Amino acid sequence: MKTMALLITLLGPAVVLAQTPTTGHAPVNGLKMYYEIHGKGDPIVLLHGSFMTITNNWTGLMPRLAKSRRVIAVELQGHGRTADIPRDFSYENLADDVAALLDYLKIERADVLGYSMGGGVAMQVAIRHPEKVRKVVSVSAVFRHDGWVKEAVEAFPKMDAGMFKGSPIETEYKKLSPTPDKFDTFVKRAIQMDIKPYDFGAGKLKATKAPMLFIHGDADGVRLDHISEMFRLKGGEIFGDLRPRSDSRLAILPDTTHITLMEKSDVLVPMVNDFLNAQPQKK
Numbered sequence: 001m002k003t004m005a006l007l008i009t010l011l012g013p014a015v016v017l018a019q020t021p022t023t024g025h026a027p028v029n030g031l032k033m034y035y036e037i038h039g040k041g042d043p044i045v046l047l048h049g050s051f052m053t054i055t056n057n058w059t060g061l062m063p064r065l066a067k068s069r070r071v072i073a074v075e076l077q078g079h080g081r082t083a084d085i086p087r088d089f090s091y092e093n094l095a096d097d098v099a100a101l102l103d104y105l106k107i108e109r110a111d112v113l114g115y116s117m118g119g120g121v122a123m124q125v126a127i128r129h130p131e132k133v134r135k136v137v138s139v140s141a142v143f144r145h146d147g148w149v150k151e152a153v154e155a156f157p158k159m160d161a162g163m164f165k166g167s168p169i170e171t172e173y174k175k176l177s178p179t180p181d182k183f184d185t186f187v188k189r190a191i192q193m194d195i196k197p198y199d200f201g202a203g204k205l206k207a208t209k210a211p212m213l214f215i216h217g218d219a220d221g222v223r224l225d226h227i228s229e230m231f232r233l234k235g236g237e238i239f240g241d242l243r244p245r246s247d248s249r250l251a252i253l254p255d256t257t258h259i260t261l262m263e264k265s266d267v268l269v270p271m272v273n274d275f276l277n278a279q280p281q282k283k
Contacts, residue, residue, distance in 0.1 A: 021036040021037055021038045022036065022037040023035065023036050023037075025081070025082075026100075026101050026104040026105070027104070028097050028100035028101050028104060029093070029096060029097050029100055030085050030087065031077055031082060031083070031085055031097060032082065032083060033074060033075070033076070033077075033082050033097060033101055034074065034075040034080060034081035034082045035072055035073065035074045035075075035101060035105075036054060036072070036073045036074075037070060037071065037072050037073075038062055038063070038066035038070075038071040038073070039065070039066030039067065039068070039069055039070055039071050040069075040070055041068050041069040041070050042069055042070065042110075042111070042276075043069070043070045043071075043072055043107050043109075043110040043111070044065060044069050044070070044071055044072070044110060044111040044112070044113055044276070045072045045073075045074065045098060045101075045102070045110050045111070045112045045113070046058050046061070046062065046065075046071060046072065046073040046074070046113050046114070046118075047074065047076065047094075047098065047112065047113070047114035047115070047117075047118030047119070047121050047122055048073075048074075048075070048076065048079065048080075048114075048115060048117075048118050049115045049116030049117050049118055050116060050117035050190050050191075050193065050194070051079070051164070051169045051173075051186075051187065051190055052079065052080075052115075052169065052172075053075055053079060053080035053081075053172045053173070053176055054073045054074075054075060054080060055080075055172055055176070056168045056169065056172050057115060057118075057262065058073055060262065060263065060265035061113075061262075061265045061268060061269060061272075064265060064269040065269060065272070065273075068273070069111075069276075072101075072105070072107075072110070074098065074101060075176075076094050076097065076118075076121070077089060077093070077094060077097065078186055078189060078190065079173075079190075080172065080173070080176045080177065081176050081177070081178070083177075083178040083179060084179070084182070084186065084189070088192070089189055089190055089192060089193045090193065090198075091117075091120050091121055091123075091124045091193070091198065091200070092124055092128065094121045094124070095121050095124035095125040095127075095128050095129065096128065096129075098112070098121065098125050098129075099125060099128070099129040099132050102132050108132070109131070109132055109133065109134050110132065110133070110134065111133075111134050111135045111136070111137070111276055112125055112126070112133055112135075112136050112137070113136075113137040113139070113272065114136075114137070114138060114139065114141060115139040115140060115141070115261075115262060116139070116140050116141055116258065117141070117193065117194075118139075118141070119137075119138035119139050119140060119141025120138075120141045120142065120143065120200075122136045122137070122138055122141070123136060123138055123141065123143055123200060123205065123208075123212070124200060126208045126209075126210045126212070127200060127201075127204045127205065127207075127208055130208060130209050130210065133208075133210040134210060135210055135211050135212070135213070135275065135276055136208075136210050136211070136212040136213070137212070137213045137215065137272055137275065137276075138212060138213070138214050138215070138230075139215045139216075139261060139262075139268075140215070140216055140217065140220045140221070140222060140258050140261050141222075142222055142226055142230075143199070143200040143201075143202075143205050143230060144198065144199045144200065144202075144226070145194075145196075145197040145198050145199065146197075146223075146226075147222055147223055147226035148194075148221055148222060148223070149221050149222065149223055151221070152221040156191060156194040156195050157191075157195050159187070159191050160184075160187060160188075161183055161184040161186075161187040161188075164183075164187065170183060173186065202229070202233055205230065205233050205234070206233040206234070208234075211234070211246075211247035211248045211249075211275075211280075212230075212234050212248045212249075213248065213249045213250075213251070213271070213272065213275040214227060214230055214231055214234075214248075214249070214250050214251070215251045215252075215253070215261070215268065215271070216250075216251070216252050216253070216261075217252070217253050217255075217256030217257050217258065217260065217261045218252055218253065218254050218255065218256060219255070219256065219257045220256065220257055220258040220261060221257075221258045227250070227252070231248065231250040234246060234248035235247070235248055236248060236250055244281045244282060245281050246281070247278070247280055247281055249275055251271055253267065
């Protein structure tokens, strides 16, 4: 657990974005969901990781993506400026919130990019609300509880608020949350998503129409066979010189962990833009 705590500190302090976004709180499913809109162009929704906020998850990617896109960054239930409600944290609930936000903003369809927990939520939006999703970028996420390596699965139940003491996660929560004194409760509730076994369903993931880009580090805590399973379900593992490739893609960054993935925006942004701009493969 000392190693995990050390990695948490590597997130570094939150960075203040230079541009002034459009902000608001959307009334969706009993929440008042905080959102920010940066830039202009085709819409892309950013979904942060567990315990995180816009300010400590997206400051590297958001300004770059906003140069050519309408970036809609949200703070999910209980995170950041979105107050918690008496409802379980679940991938299904959070996905329904994202779909309701798009309705509130009158956005018919958008790309969705999620990191860690947010990547799982992005996949669930594509499963539960396929008409609202054009493409998905899933960064270091799984669609089944056992997709994480054994070490990670065993570590989740041992996590508590004390691990985050003095970290940017605790600092941003206490600065932004409507209930800054509830950090311990927030951590306990959020971690339940990773403790409770879950499975989105391989058949449901395979049936999604939205192309998906799966981005992982080679040491990010997700089992390599799970990564390959997700890509196979979306049409991967073919000889692309002999027949049309899948519209979905896979990228594995070398010497990269779950945390350090988000430090590589110079690599991630061109990769994401190329995927989002790509035309469908001719079948």
